[in-house]
Amino acid sequence: MLRCSFCGRRAVYHQRTSGVLMCDRCLIRSVERRFQQTISRYKLIAPNDRVALAVSGGKDSTALLYLMAERCQRYDCELITITIDEGIRGYRDLCISLVKKNAKALGLEHVVVSFERAFGSGLDRIAALLKDRGIEQGICTYCGVLRRSLLNQVARELGADKIATAHNLDDEVQAIMLNYIRADLSRLHRLGPIYRKREGFVPRIKPLREIPEKEIALYTLLRGFEVNFSSCPHIGGMRVKIRNFINELEAEHPTTKYMILRMFDRLRPHLSDALKEFNMRRCQICGEPTPSDVCRVCELLEQVGLERREKTLISEKQKELWRRARPGG
Amino acid sequence: MSTIKVSVRVAGKGELRKLRLSPSSDILVALKETGHSPETVVVRLNGRIVPETEKLSDGDEIEIIPIVSGG
Ligand SMILES: [Zn+2]
Ligand SMILES: [Zn+2]
Numbered sequence: 001m002l003r004c005s006f007c008g009r010r011a012v013y014h015q016r017t018s019g020v021l022m023c024d025r026c027l028i029r030s031v032e033r034r035f036q037q038t039i040s041r042y043k044l045i046a047p048n049d050r051v052a053l054a055v056s057g058g059k060d061s062t063a064l065l066y067l068m069a070e071r072c073q074r075y076d077c078e079l080i081t082i083t084i085d086e087g088i089r090g091y092r093d094l095c096i097s098l099v100k101k102n103a104k105a106l107g108l109e110h111v112v113v114s115f116e117r118a119f120g121s122g123l124d125r126i127a128a129l130l131k132d133r134g135i136e137q138g139i140c141t142y143c144g145v146l147r148r149s150l151l152n153q154v155a156r157e158l159g160a161d162k163i164a165t166a167h168n169l170d171d172e173v174q175a176i177m178l179n180y181i182r183a184d185l186s187r188l189h190r191l192g193p194i195y196r197k198r199e200g201f202v203p204r205i206k207p208l209r210e211i212p213e214k215e216i217a218l219y220t221l222l223r224g225f226e227v228n229f230s231s232c233p234h235i236g237g238m239r240v241k242i243r244n245f246i247n248e249l250e251a252e253h254p255t256t257k258y259m260i261l262r263m264f265d266r267l268r269p270h271l272s273d274a275l276k277e278f279n280m281r282r283c284q285i286c287g288e289p290t291p292s293d294v295c296r297v298c299e300l301l302e303q304v305g306l307e308r309r310e311k312t313l314i315s316e317k318q319k320e321l322w323r324r325a326r327p328g329g
Numbered sequence: 330m331s332t333i334k335v336s337v338r339v340a341g342k343g344e345l346r347k348l349r350l351s352p353s354s355d356i357l358v359a360l361k362e363t364g365h366s367p368e369t370v371v372v373r374l375n376g377r378i379v380p381e382t383e384k385l386s387d388g389d390e391i392e393i394i395p396i397v398s399g400g
Contacts, residue, residue, distance in 0.1 A: 002382065014363065053348060059396065170397075214368060221378065247366045247368040
């Protein structure tokens with residue numbers, strides 16, 4: 001039996017980057033410490049911030065949900081949980097009921113906004129439309145762009161100061177490599193622990209960015225959270241290849257992921273110099289902020305014959321309920 | 330040379346695989362045999378979560394939990 005390098009209890013994990021063995025308690029403590037360190041090192045949350053948490057029901061966002069809720073009990077910050085229902089049958093529907101349960105257990109408000117309501121179609125139908133029209137554009141691009149836009153809109157309408165997403169070390173490193181390979185400098189520049197955009201955009205923070213996916217999975221299992229480990233049926237494309245490639249490298253050369261992240265963090269401050277300054281405008285179709293005439297969401301929707309349905313996603317009545325529930329909010 | 334027999338099951342899937350390994354094998358060997366990356370799974374050995382460097386004994390039951398999701 002392998003024993004914890006710190007306390008001698010039965011080990012559950014071998015952290016190959018450091019050579020250390022950890023028991024359940026020491027692993028939980030280690031994950032929580034890195035979460036807190038990332039927040040303080042990059043000043044991700046200010047006192048009294050209202051933080052909108054993007055929660056999908058998967059392991060990463062469930063871990064973030066509990067970590068943030070526990071942090072906000074000790075420090076002053078207000079949490080709102082938001083789930084975007086993309087309309088993926090047999091996947092997201094299962095996750096949503098899990099999120100509801102977890103949010104309720106923590107006494108948190110939970111807002112669900114669907115693609116169906118915002119755009120008139122869920123992702124499954126958009127996938128079918130793309131196929132019918134022979135459009136090459138990947139479905140994950142649609143999902144990502146539409147989800148990020150809705151999340152921003154809902155968070156803004158709810159008066160959030162930050163949006164926290166559950167991207168872990170693996171997600172971040174894959175995104176760095178993906179944008180590098182696609183030569184997408186502006187997307188590359190947006191990665192990092194915090195991204196402050198212009199007017200109309202809620203700054204986005206990633207408190208789990210320094211923690212490997214495997215350690216988050218162990219954390220949720222060891223703490224006994226109810227999560228959905230199943231994967232999205234639409235996943236595919238280049239990201240999966242990059243993920244497998246990085247994991248192969250990591251297995252042979254532990255620390256590969258940290259090296260990619262650290263190198264990127266050193267480069268990142270210099271990237272802004274290489275990017276042209278652009279002015280934010282309002283999309284001519286929907287009014288959301290965009291650097292061009294028409295925003296990316298409207299552009300993508302138009303390709304499949306859809307459009308944004310409602311300009312406002314959170315009703316005044318709902319907002320009023322919020323204000324009343326939170327004195328001083 | 331003697332060998333040990335272990336069984337491998339992937340969580341959420343029914344099929345059980347039997348592996349014959351050399352006596353000093355650890356879980357990493359079983360993962361490699363079954364085509365899993367240690368980066369994308371958590372392993373239970375006889376019901377307990379263990380590091381992949383844990384050595385295997387004859388009759389051990391391995392459960393592989395895939396952890397990588399799409400969203
Ligand atoms: Zn310990
Ligand atoms: Zn638009």
